[in-house]
Amino acid sequence: MEPNLPLQNKIALITGSGRGIGKAIALKLAGQGVDIVVNYSRNQKPAEETAEAIRGLGRKALVVQANVGKLDEIDRLFEAIETEFGGLDILVSNAATGFNRPALQQKASGWDYTQEVNARALLFEAQKAVPLMEKKGGGVIISITSGGSQRVLPDYIAVGASKAALEALTRYLAVELAEHHIVVNAVSPGLVETDALKHFSFMAETDVIPRTVANTPAGRLVTPEDVANVVAFLCSPSATMIRGQVIVVDGGFSLPVPK
Numbered sequence: 001m002e003p004n005l006p007l008q009n010k011i012a013l014i015t016g017s018g019r020g021i022g023k024a025i026a027l028k029l030a031g032q033g034v035d036i037v038v039n040y041s042r043n044q045k046p047a048e049e050t051a052e053a054i055r056g057l058g059r060k061a062l063v064v065q066a067n068v069g070k071l072d073e074i075d076r077l078f079e080a081i082e083t084e085f086g087g088l089d090i091l092v093s094n095a096a097t098g099f100n101r102p103a104l105q106q107k108a109s110g111w112d113y114t115q116e117v118n119a120r121a122l123l124f125e126a127q128k129a130v131p132l133m134e135k136k137g138g139g140v141i142i143s144i145t146s147g148g149s150q151r152v153l154p155d156y157i158a159v160g161a162s163k164a165a166l167e168a169l170t171r172y173l174a175v176e177l178a179e180h181h182i183v184v185n186a187v188s189p190g191l192v193e194t195d196a197l198k199h200f201s202f203m204a205e206t207d208v209i210p211r212t213v214a215n216t217p218a219g220r221l222v223t224p225e226d227v228a229n230v231v232a233f234l235c236s237p238s239a240t241m242i243r244g245q246v247i248v249v250d251g252g253f254s255l256p257v258p259k
């Protein structure tokens, strides 16, 4: 007999789930009995490897290449989901990019692309997700934001602004989609060692990781699995009265502790 898991036989799309935090979320949900749509933009091999790992857990995996910064590619992604599964229960808007420069070196093209991938995508993914979730009687949408939406980080101006917009979108969607029985929240991880960190010049120049650990009350860095655990909880019926919130998963790093 199959275990009685609250997410058993649900269907989830995790954008950007070939690598990093998105991959951990995909594997966590698959371990809870969820079939997964693995989305990637440029790197097919890790996406296929994530899909194989999901199948190894006994769940279905559909791999769809789509750049979520492009509206026609979001349309194609959701068409593929409708064709394969006919509905959707969970959307995790995780994919992100960044034009990492100081304010005075930012360019309009980098700004626009960062906002399109990191913030605008959630709105238009949600528009496509609602009819598929209505077929299932409701659903859950989770965006993955970052502390740079509020704190000022080096070279992070474009991403920080996109994450602030993402958090505002999360609150609006939580209210406007409630009548569709859709629960919407955001998860905000602290520093997690993924490929994303390679794109920040300050990572090479300073002792960011030991300093982060030293300033984290929990005494270690956040792992992708820590983030995935909280996402899985927010997907569960136990979390249904949490709406429009940004849940911080940073081991206490951002608490205003006098230093």
Ligand SMILES: NC(=O)c1ccc[n+]([C@@H]2O[C@H](COP(=O)([O-])OP(=O)(O)OC[C@H]3O[C@@H](n4cnc5c(N)ncnc54)[C@H](OP(=O)(O)O)[C@@H]3O)[C@@H](O)[C@H]2O)c1
Residues within 6 Å of the ligand: 015, 016, 017, 018, 019, 020, 021, 022, 039, 040, 041, 042, 043, 044, 046, 066, 067, 068, 069, 093, 094, 095, 096, 097, 117, 144, 145, 146, 147, 188, 189, 190, 191, 192, 193, 194, 195, 196, 197
């Ligand atoms: N790492 C951290 O310290 C940290 C902290 C706070 C918040 N976050 C947030 O956590 C999320 C995941 O970050 P991560 O560190 O796991 O990043 P990552 O390791 O760099 O992985 C990024 C993922 O997003 C995908 N992606 C990038 N642009 C895309 C696009 N235009 N369309 C579709 N997919 C796209 C990538 O696909 P390809 O493989 O095809 O390139 C990859 O799967 C992001 O929202 C990030 O802002 C990360």
